[in-house]
Amino acid sequence: MASASGSVVRIHPDDNVVVLARTVRAGEQVEVDGRTVTLPSDLTLGHKLAARDIAAGEKILKYGLPIGTAVAAIAAGEHVHVHNLRSDYLPTYTHDAGRQYVRGER
Amino acid sequence: MAISAYLRDDGRKGIRNLVAVVYVIECARHVAQRITLRFDDSTVHCFGWSGCYPNVHGALMMERLCTHPNVGAVLIVSLGCEGFDRSALRRRVEASGRPCELLVIQRDGGTAATIERGVAAVERMRAAIADVPRVPMAPGELVVGTICGGSDATSGITANPAMGAAFDLLIADGGIGIFEETGELIGCEHIMEGRAANPALGEELVRAVVKARRFYETLGHGSFSPGNAEGGLTTQEEKSLGAYAKSGDSPIVGILKPGVIPTRTGLYLLDMIPDGEVRHGFPNINDTAEIMELIACGAHMILFSTGRGSVVGSVISPVIKVCGNPETHARLSADMDVNAGRILLGEATVRDVGAEIYALMQEVATETPTLSEALGHQEAVLAYKTFEPLGPACFPA
Structure with missing residues (x-):
């Protein structure tokens, strides 16, 4: 871990996301890179927040390395997850996203 | 802290001294598990190969697991008509120097009789491996x-x-x-x-x-x-x-x-x-x-x-x-x-x-x-x- 400041952890200096080090409730405020962000929803520890504004099509960097591509513009402090980040390799299978992992018609 | 390992005949050192009760087809699993459950301790383990069709990988996995250095003796439980080559497994376990016995449910009198024979076999094997040589082992x-x-x-x-x-x-x-x-x-x-x-x-x-x-x-x-x-x-x-x-x-x-x-x-x-x-x-x-x-x-x-x-x-x-x-x-x-x-x-x-x-x-x-x-x-x-x-x-x- 490169640095831990309160509620979030920045793993690598090049990262454009930080990781929640504790579970937070909707409406709580956390500090991300010196800016105070109000969280719109409950998030458990380990989830990612944008450390700065990220454009659609930009790579998301964690551990200093790409973990996929932003599929929508993401504002600083926003939750980064399956709704706005896609793998460059393989689809992600989640209960919430239904059959997003299935290729083609079904 | 010195590790006192179990020395096997092939020269490998184990950190546990187990009897493995292994089934070579799903149809023999119940009997193998019932034998294992009679020994309410951590030194008798049950696992096996479920499929009826032979598979080179499956045969190798069973051989390697049965001759793992933590395993001291093996009881093989077969139904009798499955595709797995139980005799080859037995030969390989015996060649490793481990006590090994084979039960075949169709030959040995069905579920209850095979369980009783199996329990006796595990007791014999536990006695046989109780004095496996102990040797020092470095981390x-x-x-x-x-x-x-x-x-x-x-x-x-x-x-x-x-x-x-x-x-x-x-x-x-x-x-x-x-x-x-x-x-x-x-x-x-x-x-x-x-x-x-x-x-x-x-x-x-x-x-x-x-x-x-x-x-x-x-x-x-x-x-x-x-x-x-x-x-x-x-x-x-x-x-x-x-x-x-x-x-x-x-x-x-x-x-x-x-x-x-x-x-x-x-x-x-x-x-x-x-x-x-x-x-x-x-x-x-x-x-x-x-x-x-x-x-x-x-x-x-x-x-x-x-x-x-x-x-x-x-x-x-x-x-x-x-x-x-x-x-x-x-x-x-x-x-x-x-x-x-x-x-x-x-x-x-x-x-x-x-x-x-x-x-x-x-x-x-x-x-x-x-x-x-x-x-x-x-x-x-x-x-x-x-x-x-x-x-x-x-x-x-």
């Missing part, structure tokens, strides 16, 4: 496998790097470390290539991950569960970067396939993705399937990191649970041997927890039970696969 003689299961976003920040630090200590002492799950290294192939002991091995490492990607693409999705996403992981490559951390920083000296036993010291990648056409389904149907393959490569014990909170143990080799998530640890502390979540809270460093894990590994090697062992966990599963032999570049120079 650097251990073979240790590492796996992550029920991962969340903490696993790659706390538990996996801490297990990697423990691996570095083991390998510095001359031990053998094995990491695996090439499907969870997708996205790390070129970083890993740079850690290979030589360029030819580096190319083989990349080839192994390319094979994994093709396999999972054909099957429709990666090695990624809904719980991973609930735990904050979004993509396969994000999970991979976290999983990769459990390999530590030592050079990678070779590639293994399930059932290949490393002999030279150092860090190995276990390539568990089948070769050739995509067939037989997912290469890792669950964490236990991966654990069994590590054990078939000779792992004396398994380091298992979890964030969501897996509770599994294993037959044959003790499993040390390293929990990466402090909230999970608070709920499941009676299942978790190590609390790596302290790293996230700033209460310990990766290096501290790595040293703690390495010390615990040595205690477990002296027969201190892990929590999953004490709780009686003995998960086991084997599945059909097809492999080709390893190329020359996969072995340490």
